[in-house]
Amino acid sequence: MYDVVLFDLFGVIARHQSPAAKGVLAATAGAPATEFWDVYWRLRAPYDAGQVTGAEYWRRVATALGTTFDDERVDALVVADVASWSAVDDDMVALVERTAAAGVRLALLSNIPEELASHYERHHGRWLRHFDLVAFSCRIGRAKPNPDAYRWCCNELGVTPGRVLFIDDRAENLDAAGRLGLHTHLFTGPAATARAIEPAGPQPTSTA
Template sequence: MPDVVLFDLFGVIARRQSPAAKRTVAATVGVPAPAFWDVYWRLRAPYDLGQITGAEYWRWVATALGTVFDEDRVTALIAADVASWSAIDDDMVALIERTAAAGVRLALLSNIPEDLAAYYERHHGRWLRHFDLVAFSCRIGRAKPDADAYLWCCRELGLAPDRVLFIDDRAENVYAAERLGLHTHLFTGPAETAQVIDATRPQPEPDGRRA
């Protein structure tokens, strides 16, 4: 039985960017969307790892697109980008709260830049407090699917990989964790996730004793 459930954030607890939110970001950039999104993701890793600031990231994006963003545009882009990742799944938050109330240890591992991490700490502390460990890539200098991101969490939790259940919506992240010996679940929705978590908990025997 795993001792800790290690959650991904985006695509599991928080929602991925909606089409409307993506249009807002692209409109703020002011260049054709296909070219922009290619650069957005291609340059993202150092930002997620905390190696550059949001302002530096967006100036890199501007350079790659052959343009220049002034300070006001950079500020607007940081705000639009954060807003595009800010929606959460209320059903998953409720599941986290129920799971924590049942005595299950929880941890969080997310690829996330500092601007967005700070936003979640300011606005979602009510449910973030349920996690014994919050591992934001920008703070720990490691990002999925790098093996050391998972191993860092295991070391901080004081657990061997086979004592951890990892839940993520991206197959490449799940496979990377599985190769290290973590139990894994590819997220498809709250109902299935609840069943998987329940299956990891000891069940009482007929006479009331724990199995």
């Protein structure tokens, strides 16, 4: 069925930003929430792709908000941003560990900036080690839903798209992967994901 299960990170294994964490970020920026989040996401892609540093990203955010951030404010925003994306779903971590123990080949593809990627490597190495490939957008220079992100992963894994099951919580990412021939599963929770990946891994060869 599949040779590799390719996981998204945020919204699947790691949790999205909580309302409290989002409030801390907007307050740290000193900007109205609606305006802040519009700029935050509108300028995010180059940061996730590793084309700008955290300091450069936050100074671009400041300019778009019509203000400036000094070094201390930039540092505080980087810390708050990393903290806002740091919570993981323990049930999904357990599923990753069980799936790896069953001999299924795993990979990870995430849109993530360098500061956050480094945080996950420092604090979540226990379960990241189960992935044969960890493709962080800031390191590979490609981000979902750009088709090159999926192609890069398939090339690095040495498999064709049709041998990959991709799990993500965003329809646009799944649609892009599906158009390349990857099998896809919309993440709704650990139980449904466990059922989706049960056929994964090498299949027995018939001797008939």
